[in-house]
Amino acid sequence: MKITKFLFLVSAVAIFLASCEKNNTNTPLTEDDTFLADDEAVVEALFDDVFSTADGAVQLLDVLMKSGEAKCDIIVLADSCPMVTVEFISENSRIITVDYGEGCTGFFNQTRSGKIIIEVTGFRRTVGSTRTVTFDNYIVNDVKIEGTRMTENLGENENENVVFMATLTDGKVIFPNDTTIEREFTRYREWIAGYDTRNIWDDECLITGDASGTTYKGFTYNNTIISALHWKRVCRFFVSGVIE
Numbered sequence: 001m002k003i004t005k006f007l008f009l010v011s012a013v014a015i016f017l018a019s020c021e022k023n024n025t026n027t028p029l030t031e032d033d034t035f036l037a038d039d040e041a042v043v044e045a046l047f048d049d050v051f052s053t054a055d056g057a058v059q060l061l062d063v064l065m066k067s068g069e070a071k072c073d074i075i076v077l078a079d080s081c082p083m084v085t086v087e088f089i090s091e092n093s094r095i096i097t098v099d100y101g102e103g104c105t106g107f108f109n110q111t112r113s114g115k116i117i118i119e120v121t122g123f124r125r126t127v128g129s130t131r132t133v134t135f136d137n138y139i140v141n142d143v144k145i146e147g148t149r150m151t152e153n154l155g156e157n158e159n160e161n162v163v164f165m166a167t168l169t170d171g172k173v174i175f176p177n178d179t180t181i182e183r184e185f186t187r188y189r190e191w192i193a194g195y196d197t198r199n200i201w202d203d204e205c206l207i208t209g210d211a212s213g214t215t216y217k218g219f220t221y222n223n224t225i226i227s228a229l230h231w232k233r234v235c236r237f238f239v240s241g242v243i244e
Contacts (some may be wrong), residue, residue, distance in 0.1 A: 039215040040223070040243070043173050043183050046145060049110075051166070052233065054118045054133050056200060057096050061086055062124050063198070082112070094120050100138075114138035125162075127155040147171035147183075157190060164189045171213070185211035194233070203233040207241070 075086045081104035087095045096118040103113040115136035122129030133149040151166045171183040187209035194203035206228040214220050229241030 058124050092122050112140050127153050129153045142176045144174040162191045181216050183213035201234050205231045
């Protein structure tokens with residue numbers, strides 16, 4: 001049995017540039033530094049786009065469940081492209097599938113195909129709840145994305161802000177010429193604004209953690225966030241922060 005819900009799935013694909021700037025410095029960079037920075041920016045943007053989409057889908061589902069409308073085994077949250085469906089496995093477990101089919105062209109003319117699959121346990125706001133994101137032949141503008149990303153709600157920190165821990169394992173960005181960028185990370189997102197509102201566009205986080213991987217040119221690297229990255233959903237780039 002299915003219920004069609006004409007709800008709009010808002011994701012970070014619709015990133016607005018208001019009040020956001022990308023700043024340059026005059027610090028000299030080597031050619032290898034530049035390639036590493038470019039790879040970092042590309043991979044960060046691709047994976048952040050995916051996971052913001054997943055967050056939007058989970059938030060939408062939570063609203064639906066709390067309204068008491070989720071009473072069937074399968075629910076269709078959106079019946080256009082992408083097709084977003086939810087399968088209820090048990091009381092605390094469900095699987096959300098964001099299916100772009102053979103291809104959808106969205107904001108900034110980004111074309112996506114394949115599926116993003118999100119396994120959810122518990123409500124997003126429940127301490128200990130998790131979300132595991134995997135892919136089924138997911139491609140953005142001819143670039144294939146692979147990997148597994150798990151997110152867990154750790155509850156409030158000493159600042160009384162909710163913190164989520166996220167890990168990415170076996171992350172890969174595969175280009176049409178089969179060149180691959182590999183990436184793994186552990187990240188902590190401290191929500192400093194927007195967590196308690198339904199308007200996702202006021203969301204702000206401070207992000208810390210570290211990452212490792214292999215660049216487009218085959219260089220291996222490790223990096224650490226030494227000054228928290230200030231993320232706003234309305235911005236295309238991080239507002240501030242330092243990665244070493």
